[in-house]
Amino acid sequence: MNLIWLAWASVPLYMGGLFKRRFLVAGCLTQTAYLLIRDHRLGRVPLVGPHDTLIFLAASLAGFSFLYPAGAGGQKNRERSFRMLIAAMAALFSFFAMFARPFEGVLPPVLSTYWFELHVGLSFFSYAFFGIGAALGVMYLSQGQQREAALEKSQYRFILAGYLLFSVAMIAGGVWAYLAWGTYWLWTAKELWTSIVWLYYSLYLHLRLRPAWHGKNTSVAGVLGFVLVLFTYLGVGLLMKSSHTF
Amino acid sequence: MTGHCASGMEKNKTLWEALISQRLAVWLMGLEIAFLLAGSFFMVQYKEVSGAMNGGFPLYLWLTRGPFALTWWLWAAILLLALLTVNTLCCSLESVRRKNRRSGLLTLLAPQIIHAGFLFILVAHLMSSLGASKYTGQLPQGAAASLPGFDIFLNSVQPGPKPAAEVELFSGGALLERGVLSPNHPVFFRGYGFYLEELSADPYPAAYILVSREPGAPWALFGAILFIAGTVLLVLLKTGRE
Numbered sequence: 001m002n003l004i005w006l007a008w009a010s011v012p013l014y015m016g017g018l019f020k021r022r023f024l025v026a027g028c029l030t031q032t033a034y035l036l037i038r039d040h041r042l043g044r045v046p047l048v049g050p051h052d053t054l055i056f057l058a059a060s061l062a063g064f065s066f067l068y069p070a071g072a073g074g075q076k077n078r079e080r081s082f083r084m085l086i087a088a089m090a091a092l093f094s095f096f097a098m099f100a101r102p103f104e105g106v107l108p109p110v111l112s113t114y115w116f117e118l119h120v121g122l123s124f125f126s127y128a129f130f131g132i133g134a135a136l137g138v139m140y141l142s143q144g145q146q147r148e149a150a151l152e153k154s155q156y157r158f159i160l161a162g163y164l165l166f167s168v169a170m171i172a173g174g175v176w177a178y179l180a181w182g183t184y185w186l187w188t189a190k191e192l193w194t195s196i197v198w199l200y201y202s203l204y205l206h207l208r209l210r211p212a213w214h215g216k217n218t219s220v221a222g223v224l225g226f227v228l229v230l231f232t233y234l235g236v237g238l239l240m241k242s243s244h245t246f
Numbered sequence: 247m248t249g250h251c252a253s254g255m256e257k258n259k260t261l262w263e264a265l266i267s268q269r270l271a272v273w274l275m276g277l278e279i280a281f282l283l284a285g286s287f288f289m290v291q292y293k294e295v296s297g298a299m300n301g302g303f304p305l306y307l308w309l310t311r312g313p314f315a316l317t318w319w320l321w322a323a324i325l326l327l328a329l330l331t332v333n334t335l336c337c338s339l340e341s342v343r344r345k346n347r348r349s350g351l352l353t354l355l356a357p358q359i360i361h362a363g364f365l366f367i368l369v370a371h372l373m374s375s376l377g378a379s380k381y382t383g384q385l386p387q388g389a390a391a392s393l394p395g396f397d398i399f400l401n402s403v404q405p406g407p408k409p410a411a412e413v414e415l416f417s418g419g420a421l422l423e424r425g426v427l428s429p430n431h432p433v434f435f436r437g438y439g440f441y442l443e444e445l446s447a448d449p450y451p452a453a454y455i456l457v458s459r460e461p462g463a464p465w466a467l468f469g470a471i472l473f474i475a476g477t478v479l480l481v482l483l484k485t486g487r488e
Contacts, residue, residue, distance in 0.1 A: 106407075108429075109407075109408070109409060109428070109429035109430070110429045110430060112429070112430070113430045115430070156484075157485055160481055160484055160485075161481055164474070164477045164478065164481050167474060167477055168474055171470040171473075171474065174466065174470065175467070176430070178439075178460065178463055179430045179431070179432060180429065180430050180441075181441070181456075181458075182380060182432065182439050182441050182456050182458025183300075183374075183378070183380075183458060184370075184460065184463055184466050185371065186300055187289065187296065187299035187300050188289070188300075189286045189289050189290050192285055192286040192289065193286055195282060196279050196282050196283060196286070199275055199278055199279050199282070200275075202275060203272055203275040203276060206268055206271050206272050206275065207272060209268055210269075236286075
């Protein structure tokens with residue numbers, strides 16, 4: 001049975017998430033089911049190619065967004081803004097995923113390792129955390145003069161957690177590259193851009209140590225970071241061939 | 247004399263304050279990003295030159311022998327990393343020196359562990375850039391090839407969905423090591439890693455074997471473990487307090 005309808009279904013569900021939280025939950029559950037069934041059928045985590053990875057990113061973004069209690073203390077406007085931003089991003093990623101053909105083939109032997117799954121899975125988890133950080137940054141910046149400091153702090157927490165996951169993902173990639181190609185570092189555009197993302201978020205964390213840079217500056221940096229992440233993920237992959245092209 | 251001394255001390259103090267400044271760290275990281283961005287475009291634009299960066303010789307040879315017009319971005323990135331190293335060391339020393347002003351031991355330690363991890367990773371890259379080497383070639387089944395200090399003999403190959411090759415390492419006729427190579431499963435011996443790149447059955451069974459020496463690898467792993475340990479600690483502390 002072709003499962004693609006399950007992936008398609010997540011798009012309108014996420015769009016419904018713009019209005020109701022339950023649709024966001026339903027979209028996330030639908031995509032998780034789609035990924036789990038694909039995992040079972042393929043006998044591996046579906047993380048190869050833009051179709052799988054965009055869906056994985058959308059589901060992670062929606063799933064991890066539930067960690068943020070946006071509506072706590074009766075903050076309905078905050079809950080609505082946060083949900084709408086997350087739902088919009090998840091819907092967009094899911095929509096673009098549908099234009100890429102799902103990779104059903106047998107993986108090259110070099111990809112059949114837990115290190116690969118750890119590397120890619122954690123990378124996309126970290127992208128989701130950075131995406132949530134960007135959404136919180138947008139909310140903070142759109143508040144005008146009466147900005148909530150708690151939003152900026154939440155952005156920092158999500159970015160810090162994303163930074164940890166991203167660092168583990170990079171290290172897992174290094175271990176895998178060492179076992180597969182005899183070196184933990186390859187000079188390719190993708191690796192360089194990955195280092196740029198890592199350095200950028202290191203810079204963000206240092207920026208935040210200075211009280212003078214707290215607030216607007218760090219929020220803008222958190223939003224720009226996600227733009228950099230998306231370029232590294234999609235732009236570099238499309239424009240520059242590397243060891244990450246299979 | 248006293249005034250001269252005081253002026254010297256004042257200069258030293260100003261220099262130290264500059265070296266421990268987070269502003270300097272931010273500027274260095276920002277510039278590093280800019281040079282790496284430039285490098286990524288140079289790498290794509292001049293593939294015939296950048297392709298050799300992953301060649302069989304140490305990176306410093308590429309750096310010193312390559313055209314400066316195409317390698318300048320890496321020189322600049324290395325210079326900035328050197329300055330960042332000094333800045334990181336000074337910041338860590340200053341943090342430890344001022345420990346009484348900090349709220350707790352773990353809060354003091356977490357960033358220093360991360361910094362130490364980062365520095366070990368840089369040391370690893372430096373070691374690999376100076377001493378890494380790679381040899382690759384086709385070895386027919388039943389044949390041997392000489393490497394510095396020992397010979398490698400291809401005992402058997404197993405083509406198919408799970409390719410593998412059995413190799414033996416000899417020195418002066420004595421068997422030193424025997425192992426099976428398969429994708430993601432190299433054999434390590436005396437600082438060398440032996441990797442199966444490809445198998446071919448026609449016109450005769452043979453294996454493409456890569457022999458790699460990466461002296462920075464253990465240091466990179468050690469640095470990575472420190473880095474992650476420090477970051478985990480920081481996440482736990484910050485999510486609990488912030």
